[in-house]
Amino acid sequence: MGFLCSSTSSSIVFKLGVSLVFLVSFSSYTPADAYDPLDPSGNITIKWDIITWTGDGYVATVTMYNFQQYRHIQAPGWTLGWSWAKREVIWGMNGGQTTEQGDCSKFKGTIPHCCKKTPSVVDLLPGTPYNQQVANCCRGGVINSWAQDPATAVSSFQLTVGQAGTTNKTVRVPKNFTLKAPGPGYTCGPGKIVKPSRFVGTDKRRVTQAMMTWNVTCTYSQFLAQRTPTCCVSLSSFYNSTIVPCPTCSCGCRNTSQPGNCVDSKGPRIASVVVPNTGKSLYVPPLVQCTNHMCPVRIHWHVKVNYKAYWRVKVTITNFNYNMNYSQWNLVVQHPNFDNLTQTFSFNYKPLIPYASINDTGILWGVKFYNDLLMQAGPYGNVQSELLFQKEASAFTLEKGWAFPRRIYFNGDNCVMPPPDSYPWLPNTASYKLIGSLFARIAGSISLLLTAFLHGIL
CATH class of the missing domain: 2.60.40.290 (Immunoglobulin-like)
Known part of the structure; x- marks a missing residue:
């Protein structure tokens, strides 16, 4: 039995790769339906x-x-x-x-x-x-x-x-x-x-x-509402100096060929492009600060402290949109430890239980007249709070990214999360992460070549 010639093999691999990329990119942001698993009866x-x-x-x-x-x-x-x-x-x-x-x-x-x-x-x-x-x-x-x-x-x-x-x-x-x-x-x-x-x-x-x-x-x-996402999530932890940023181009990419695509916060042009909030009923499209993620809003989840019986998280919401004050904003977070949330320090909190007996989702929003208005991009364009969780001995761990949220919504829109293999890992597991990632890539390449080979035979 002979092997596929190199040109044919390369062609098949290329086509399969393109198909896989298309499927992955399509499935990463689903149009689907108006059905929301965290609010199944919402309307x-x-x-x-x-x-x-x-x-x-x-x-x-x-x-x-x-x-x-x-x-x-x-x-x-x-x-x-x-x-x-x-x-x-x-x-x-x-x-x-x-x-x-x-x-x-x-x-x-x-x-x-x-x-x-x-x-x-x-x-x-x-x-x-x-x-x-x-x-x-x-x-x-x-x-x-x-x-x-x-x-x-x-x-x-x-x-x-x-x-x-x-x-x-x-x-x-x-x-x-x-x-x-x-x-x-x-x-x-x-x-x-x-x-x-x-x-x-x-x-x-x-x-x-x-x-x-x-x-x-x-x-x-x-x-x-909008074919591109409107928010993204970044992550960090006390046990790792790595800050995992929002994925590049989460909400779009910088387009240097079109002036006005984004605003450089350090440039002199910013004063002339900021649209004042006049209170008139006019829809103003986002004008975002130039970032690698290009999102109007970023949520940062920082695992701050690990106590004996508790652990603490700091949540920061940053507004990169020069055209919008977000009034009555809210944040929905899905994490398995929300059933043991003990205290929030400057946000309101309410559990969301879309399914009976599963309390893993909570809604956070600002305190009235204090931080219920998320200001336009700039030095005051952020709000933050800390959450204190009690440890559940059978479930709590800092390994494999468990301390980070599964899903985050801002004002009802699903935010882009970093890929799980990029989460800050514990120092003693860094080598295992590197080896596991290497083996995963090798296995993926072998699987792709084997599929191409079998398709050539059949």
Whole structure:
């Protein structure tokens, strides 16, 4: 039996290598679905309640419930859109407003608030006159996550709809709901008529009921929001001088051929490119500091101290985005020792238990009026805290990277982790790591050549 000629073998190896690289790169950041294993039932539910009928339509209260445990809607806030099923118009609104009025030229006398077939609604800003408000409105479109604060995880507005029908049989559910928060990422299902909502009066002795109710469910996909990640993780430990940085090009690569791709923090140009935070509802794309990872946000996990019965971690979140103050930020960390978290020193903490009896995930967020605002890139563009864990004798170890997190999310987006073989290892295991890595590479090369050889035979 003869061997493959060198040119054929090289060609096969090259093709297989390209295929493997493609598969690895594709699987490293999955588009998949809006399903989140750490928040399996998370969604934003929009409830449309018809409160009363009018001469040519109805008055409805529209309420958005953010049932996501840790993903919130930050400034400049949400935008809700839909398509009317018939020729409906919006005569008036409280607690929100449409972004465009549309063509109302056929109306004489009283002019509708909006005549567009596809209206887009935004929340009103804080300080709106009281007579234009409704409950749970007027926060500039900001909705908190359910785990952080259920009381502010709701947003509402009221609208008076005309030319819509005045009975349950003549009203039609709007179509093609869209939710931007503030950019893309959410996919909304169709409106489904459900059992009418019931409302308890302020004195809790009288219950009223909506004339008609439909629900819309919107789910989030990070891949739809932005095809590249938005955060990365770096690691270090007291027992090793090596600092493992974020992987190169985690969120993109420097492009020296295009000025403005990133900003050198030491250059004179920085003062002219920083966009001030004016508070206006405008989406501003990231303008990041020039780094090897090119991420707007970096999380650093440092194993600080190993006590007899406890161990301590320092967590630092750094903002490299000159165009963004992250309000009401949060961090989700998955680590098997969270069941034994004893104390957090300057962050709020709440356990997340997506599956019964498995407490390995926690959400961290800032203390109000102290560090709940992650400032723009610069000397104050970071927040930090320390976590104290109690040791569990049967599980605790500093070997093989056990002390480092399995997964980290920032504001609901999955962050890029360094490859496990790069984690800081204990000094007495460094040689084993080197030998193991060498053998792994040799085994991989042999496997690749053997596969190519067998393919050539078959």
